[in-house]
Amino acid sequence: MSYVSDTTTREEFLAERNTRSRQVAQVALHQFDIFCNALYDKDGDVLIQDIKSTGIFEKSYTLLNQFSMWLSEDHLDISVPMGKSSRPMTKRMPRTIYSYLVVLKSYFEEFGGIEINDRRFKKRVKVPKKITIELEPFTHEEIRLICDIASSDRKTLYMTLKDSGMRVGEAIQLVKSDIDTGKNPIEIKIRAETTKTKQARTTFVTSETSHMLVNRLHQINDADFVFATNSDPIKAVRNETLMFKYYREKAGLTEKYSHNGRHKKNIHSFRAFACTQVAEVHGEEFAHGYIGHTKYLPMYIRRKEKLPQMFKQCENKLMIYERIEVVDQDERVRQLEEKQEKSRIDMIALANIMTQLADIRADNAQKDLEIKQLQNMLENR
Template sequence: MNVYGDDSERLLDELRGDTSDALYHFLQDFINFMGEKKLKPKSIASYFSTLRTYLRSQGIKISSDDVKDLISLPNIIQELRVPLTKDHLKLLLDYSKPDCKALYLTLLSSGMRIGEALSLRKSDFDLSSNLIMITIQGRFTKTKQTRQTYISSEAKSALHRILKNKKDDELVFAKSKNLDASILAEEKTFVNLRKRCNLTEKYPDSSRHIITIYSMRAFFHTEASIVHDEQYANAILSSIFRETFGSLSRT
């Protein structure tokens, strides 16, 4: 509102006193102005939401129904996500260092978020059977609920060298106890790996790369979605992983 200078308070007074045309003309003019600045639809929607919040703090309430009926926002185009392919995965794994390869195979076969994987300690791994079960502590999950998942035999083999040298309370993948710092470090490592593999393609008219470290979780859900029962999907995912890719990486 500072763009209006000394007229800001006068404008707010006018908007408070008029809940019909003047208010919605002002809002539409704001959106049109953002469009003329060539901002992307998602950015315009974000700015508009911020403006609504500010106006609400000034006693000017705008209902969602009125926004839907009276305001024209640009459509946000949902891009079709490009899935990881077998060739992409093989290339990434072949160029990865052993510790990174173990992390990526774990992400690919478990469906964990990168932050969840980096929070794991050796004690979270149940090594008592052929199929390794991992317990993700609730304080590290998005839902704040503890859950369990499984990994493929290939991930198990890659993890063996790491786990045998760890104490029960030691972090398995992360180099730092600061989770945010660990996530940032892994993102940077993956960016460098992506460059070495020449997998730097971006979505059209976007700064977002097609392949990111988060693509591995998306791969898991694509594979597991063919099985409707979540518990059953977890139990057989190792078999799906092996049957789909076989020996995906060099030892």
């Protein structure tokens, strides 16, 4: 059955992936084509087929390593199309390079029929080390500044993001029926198909956000998107990124990291803010589960019944306009015990005073009796 192909085409390879993964794969393969043409004057598909025809699969690791090194350098003589314009080819960050290589490993196997051994890959293909620095989180004042500048709809989105810790890609896929305004706090069900981890979870908003969100929901139907400006999730996220860029510049929050040139404040910073504030109350593991990091989701889900109460305990940390008194169960018990102890001490003190008063009255009565006896003795003389 030689007429049945044992490999996939590029189109089939891309079609098998979900929307987000397909977008990453398309960019990775396009970058690989640019690299192959620049170094070998051939498209990537042709080079992969050439390697397969030689039977010397070790060359695959050499090619992938060259691609990794090439991505970690600027190539200002190469123009990359960007819509109707173009920009010079600049180096990619280590995480981006790694994600491209993951795509290429699969592509070598599915398109080229070349198996990539993980051990050999780790040994032969070098990925530049990621520079780790302490990221600067949003402050309450900075979020308030952005929200005060933003339009009403964008302000509602930003307030929801800073409370819920949702990814913007999750938020723009919310529909009205995903939000339960009958719960206190308001409950948001994030559907599994809209998450990066493909795991559903529940999140909430604070009392200062709830009235804005309810007002927004009154304007739409159950099946309508709450925040999305486009039915295509990728385009909707791009729109929100551009809108945030506008408000960020208007607010003057344009400072960048020196090691990668990226802005310190971006639309994902709302998510980091939520994680930081929740961690101050319930610890980092729960906080990472709350915002949907895969590693910590099981522990978060195990506390499902207590989630509303746990969120309430974080509410004061998350709010940027209002402040409420948040007292947890243990604190209430402690305060009650203190009041009871104070009452007990006061009762003892009062009993002591009453005893002293009784003694004084008895002493006075004895003295009155003695005085009368003396008066009678004097009168009888």
